[in-house]
Amino acid sequence: MPRSRAARRLPTLLCALAVPLLLAAGCGSSGSSSSDTPAAQPAPTATAEDFPMATGRTLPDIINGLPKGPVFAPSVSLLTKGTNRIGFALFDTARKQLSGAAVALYIGKTDGSDARGPFVARSESLKVSPQFESKQTATDPDAAHGVYVADVPFPRNGSYAVLAVAKLDGRLVASSPYGMKVGGKAAAVPGPGDKAPVIHTLTPADVAGDLSKIDTRLPPAESLLKDDFADVVGKKPVVLTFATPQLCQSRVCGPVVDVVDEVQAKVGDKVSFIHQEIYRDNDVSKGLRPQLGPYHLQTEPWTFVIDRKGIISTRFEGAFSPASSSGPSRR
The missing domain is CATH 3.40.30.10 (Glutaredoxin)
Known part of the structure; x- marks a missing residue:
């Protein structure tokens, strides 16, 4: 932007x-x-070296042997060729939002080939001063209080599989792949x-x-x-x-x-x-x-x-x- x-x-x-x-x-x-290069951002949740490298691998290769992790829930629907800001949340099986984890995203073709990543996320707080907090935010137990954000470069338009790898309790776990489309209706x-x-x-x-x-x-x-x-x-x-x-x-x-x-x-x-x-x-x-x-x-x-x-x-x-x-x- x-x-x-x-x-x-x-x-x-x-x-x-x-x-x-x-x-x-x-x-x-x-x-x-x-x-464009960022002017100021929250620190990433980890470094790329904390996650498997995707070079020459498929998405199944990357997550092979990793326990099933949280649900990856992106908050964006329109993506375009080039670098996209992907905001997302992670939820456990009880639909509780997980925060504070080291997280990275990976992308690949829908068949899992041509894997790319890790794209390390940063954790951003949505908290405001008390006088600016609405009743909905204060009383809704499911209201978002933070968001993970990763800057992910998509090399071309088309359909992609996107997944998150997170470090929880000292071990790496992986989400299921999530289908996302780049191009098309985004132009509107x-x-x-x-x-x-x-x-x-x-x-x-x-x-x-x-x-x-x-x-x-x-x-x-x-x-x-x-x-x-x-x-x-x-x-x-x-x-x-x-x-x-x-x-x-x-x-x-x-x-x-x-x-x-x-x-x-x-x-x-x-x-x-x-x-x-x-x-x-x-x-x-x-x-x-x-x-x-x-x-x-x-x-x-x-x-x-x-x-x-x-x-x-x-x-x-x-x-x-x-x-x-x-x-x-x-x-």
Whole structure:
């Protein structure tokens, strides 16, 4: 996701997101490649030497003899040729999320050949200051509190098998391969370098002050509802987040909106932060809101960082932490 790279290291995770988001939205270039070098990131969970090397091997070769490990659950659905930021979670058989493990991803063809890796993941916290934590995040035992992220280069479009190898209790274990497709429908969702589709996002004035009609978060994030996207795009930098904290299928919308709300408090009015709900009348049975149509979105959450010229400079699918925005770009 191309953007300006003047980011500075700052002492907190909040600043680590706030500064790159501000720079991405307001500082110009949106044409750099998808393999840009990260400016600042959380440390990897391990080193490549801690995992089997894939050179000259197949995926079955790599995991042969390894005990069956946790379930690999990616939070991204759209991948493109080149380096992709893959956020994912690991779950045990009781569906409990596992955190703090050393983890690496491997990819290969669907028959297991042409294995590549390890691509060592980093562990990123979704925790925010207490005053920015929603009721959904605080009370949902299944809400995500962290995300693993690996930067994985896919050499070509097509179908791939992706698996995770983790070190748990001092031993390596492997997930089952997970099918992921690179290319195809990914081109429909606007990305870095594209002009952001102009949509009207509802504000309190449109619903007679009843924020529950435009925000399922408890309490509503008022700072993310005050601007209509159509009124501010092309005039100032914008961070536009499509998410539904109460109705999210992936269980990460609440934490993501919490993160955005905290960053907005840090950045202030220099950037317009907007939260857009997903379902008509906040009712899943009524289908998607019309605002999602121009962006060709079928999943949630998504966050787009848009510069002052109205050009998308960065996009995130799924969960991202306060440190994620300093990772490599992905179109």
